[in-house]
Amino acid sequence: MAYMVPETIPRVATAGERMLFECLKNHLPSDYIVYYEPEIRGRRPDFVIIGPDLGLVVLEVKDYTGNTIYKINNDDWTLHKADGGMVTTKSPLKQARDNARLLVDQLKKDRNLLQENTSYLKFSYGYGTVFTRLKQEYFLKHNLYHVIEPQFVLCQDEIDSDEDGFSPEVLLEKIQGMFTVPNMRRYVLTNEDIQAIRFHLFPEVRISAEFTPPVRHQDQLLLSLHNIKTMDLHQENMAKQLGDKHRLIRGVAGSGKTLVLASRARLLAKAHPEWKILVLCYGIALSKSLKQMIEKMMNEPEDLFEMMNTLDSTSESKLEVYNFHEWLTQHLRMKDTEIPALLEKAGQKEAVFPMYDAILIDEGQDFEPDWLKLLSYCLNPNTQSLLLVEDRAQSIFKRKASLAQDIGLDFRGRSKILTINYRNTAQIVQFAWNFFQSHSPLQNKVQSGTIEGVEIIPPQSTKRRGPEPIIQRFRNIQEEMNFVSKSINFLNREKKIPYSDMAILYRVKNSHRISYIDEIKSSLAKHELPYTWVTENEKSKRSFLREDNKVKISTIDSAKGLDFRVVFIISVENMPFPLEERVEREVSLLYIGMTRALEWLFVTYSGDSIFTQYLDQVAGQKQPTKPREKELG
Template sequence: MKRIISPPRSQLDKLRQPLTPGERVVLEFFDRHLPPQWEIYIQPHLNGLRPDFVLLNPNMGIAVFEVKDWDLDALSYEVRPREHSAPVLLGKKDGKTFSLQSNNPVEKILQYKKEIYEIYCPRLKQRAGFGLITAGIIFPFANMDPIRELFGPSTQYRSQAYQFANLHPIVGKEALDGDDITTVFPKALNGYDKRMTQDAYLDMRNWLVEPDVAAKQRQPVEIDRVQRNLVTSRTKSGYRRIKGAAGSGKSLVLATRAAELLGQGKQVLVVTFNITLIHYLMDIAVRWPQSGGKTRSDITWLNFHAWCKRVCITEGFEQDYKALFTQQHDENALRIGLPALTGRIIDMDTEDSVQRYDAVLVDEGQDFLPEWWAILRKVCKPDGEMLLVADATQDIYETAERWTNEAMKGAGFRGNWVELGISYRLPKVVQKHASNFARSFLPQESLSLPNSPQGDLGLEPCELRWLQVNEDMANEVCSEELLRLTTSGSPGTLAFADLTFLSDNRKTGYEVVKSLGSKGIKVVHTYDPNDKEQRRQKVGFYMGDARIKATTLHSFKGWESRALVIYLGNHTDAKSLALLYTGLTRVKRHPDGSCLTVVCASPALEEFGKSWPDFESKTLSIADYMTLL
């Protein structure tokens, strides 16, 4: 039987957080001495926590280990008791004393154990289930006597836990050097524990499986022949426009083209409409091996209005910038006033103090106005390069219609659009239902529907569910569905950090986040009621975060996830329908399966929902629904 190690050994040298020498010693020790049924998870994404190791055995239980490479002679350590509080870990060097309490392994490991029991394995039996979890600390390069002396006050304070030494081992280098697995992990060689159920195993495993986005970050970008040609070439004029259906690789081409140009020593500006899309593009660009540099730092990545603000502030027009938002409605200021001010500033710049670029690349171009494009052209160097990618089918801001043939001629383009027609992202069953939705509900003249690759059999499993609800039930049903996915083990290798919730409005989204939070489920989201804080949340939103993701349908444009729960309220206007189509096309195929659930409160879409493989109506009153929970 081959042991499961995640991430696999072949990927360990590519981890963003490299293994320390001590962690490598411990990994080799566990792999040598543990029976093969014990699965080893390295630095797992655990609801925002990152323990060094978690061990999982479907027949025996769970273990979490913290590894400390500390040299107790290199720094003076002290654990000082405090009244009515846990003892504090202090360090002292060059006469200065400082707190290391946030890194106190005794406190940290007990926190891991408590959360595993209370949150990640909700179906473990009360009290008895707690004994299934071992929480250990390993010092690979320190002797046991000074370790015992140093942490004596901490273990004494936590005596209720540490009276069970077999469940809370603390070991030094002697145990590792002596290949003493039963001292390091007393339950390692036990064969069976009836308290460990299949439900508990699946609950824990879904928290431990490496998120898809983390694994992808270590792999080179995969592109087809047509995409590669677009990435590695330019037109004679330097202007190129690309359109294509959802999942056809438009953003992939743009991000890798940016990285390719960086490798050629070019100065590159990448502009989006959505703030949140920036991280996604950066995650693609870093995977292009020909970049020749640091794509995150050496390419300028900004959303359009942030770029406008930067020009205003750096050129000394801060007061004019602020005045825009006191004299005009914010929407008018962003749509008209700020771009116009930015254009005037660039026109007045006779000394080239405004940053110019060899290439300006614009993603989600259907969300831009032609006037914005014209302003960006002003900062493209002579003989530079401009790229616009778009999908009019995802026109949620109703701006695509402004891009008339006449406007295109005045924007520097010649010839036809380059069209990408093959969708590599969408599972075949999702492609079918998304296309049916577009044909039924979206303007036919702007449709750009995805096609499957030639020979695609659509063998990857994909779970599709449609839940029809009343609006007053949205919070409860969405929360219930997210929790169902965290305990169902379907898909079997779904990592919770890959789970994404999308809402058409911030209010419902915020209520769902609070509901999950009350159950201990941590979520990175962009729903804060405060607009300024929401903007900060968008800047910090990225798929590599170790928590469940939650944002609006607007903010997830251009992104992808293998596990989506989408909420749409009681709306059937053109914008809401375009939003739902955008959401449907965000799901990504995966060899081990993907899942998409729509929670819909619009009666006008119920008949469409009934065409899905799994349809359920929950249109009860909130009082009736609560009695069923």
């Protein structure tokens, strides 16, 4: 999945540009950057692609149909206009070429990007055209390839993944071939080279938190919290102690925040069966799991003395559980990009909102300020029953405003802190927190005590102990995955841990050098280990099953809310991800990954980064408890 700038395509984009945007995003390597309509010296190329093994490619996109084209040659194209007239314009390939030369002239000003003692760039650059509504068959039938050579053209059936002949491999091959002078020994851009290119061409995205847009991570997943069932009573008591009106709960990873929210939802539904209650979170699968959890709680007795008097199921119709975007689509018929305009209307009292007597938000740290502001308009002012649950140490976004500014509600004196981590062993809690404190730019905000002003809460662990986290460096990804597969075999055979309780988490799916996901799958298959790639696509996320007795493969960010007895975080050298401008997000991601492990945590790598340097130091200070070496080879 390529790194897109901007992260989502603007609404004004054409249908063809949207198709290409999604295609490039989903099918180019993870270390490729794709810019949509960047402004460069007064011009706006449609797409600019930068890749370590690619160099730089500029794409010109046209949504022409067969009826649009009247007469063409190498220089000019005459087209039919919508009003019936004609217009003559520069050839799309020439447009792409001129934009590419503009970029190159700008980059040549930096001597560090030039070949030694020459005026030529040390990396390749190219350009091409994309016809989003014309297929290759049309180009062949009408001899269009005589005007634009095939190597400089992408047609609809080459970028539309719904087409039978679509191939990600062919797409990448075509883009890598859009050069007037093929370079058999192509220079591979270093991270410093890429940063220099970005600095010169795109000042608006220079490395600065000030210019970095919030990064929405993929759908979050939630597993059953069966491992802390013993804490149900404690968490439900916490829910009952919250009192009425708006409340904030901040808790550490593994503290059972979701159980508090579910218990609170059940309590409100039981106490106020006439209330309309809304439960929201960010991820699709998380919302489904939350709904199942709440429904199960509502059908269970509050205590042993009311076994025969459980909550009547008819009240379930008053309780809605959604992920935020699903709720936004179904109830307001809009996208999140339209929220600012709606809020402006709301300020002028020109908008109508669905009304809820209670709103409960899980993983609130991932909700943008405008989302919270919108929800404040949907909250019954007479009840003001809002519950916001969050852990800032797991935050992927950067909230700039305070909650009082976001929602208009002051949480001082109306908050609870959950500091005890019930999920992880003491060893894992300490290991993860030491890492977070050592690397997070927000470490000066780590406090304890009262809730006011607290951004990040240091965790306390239970007395449950286990093996030390296993830190292991390898020469390459093949050796790394061989160790992981043998460890899975050992833990399943000797420790009787089912495959369903093991997960392999990765940061990057592939790069121009390595397909990490292929290496993972190949090694597991070689050792005859059952597995499911949870984050393969949208369908796999929606059909995720916790108890299918298969090893789970997932990105780290999609594992938020998940927990397993055994977690392998592989290829940590890919963190901090070079294209991620905020180290804070990368620190939070690895912290999230570490705290998914209930008992066994393996952290492996075969390269270098500031994170692996830290891990090397930690590994040199202590000898972790490992499975028997003879069992792992």
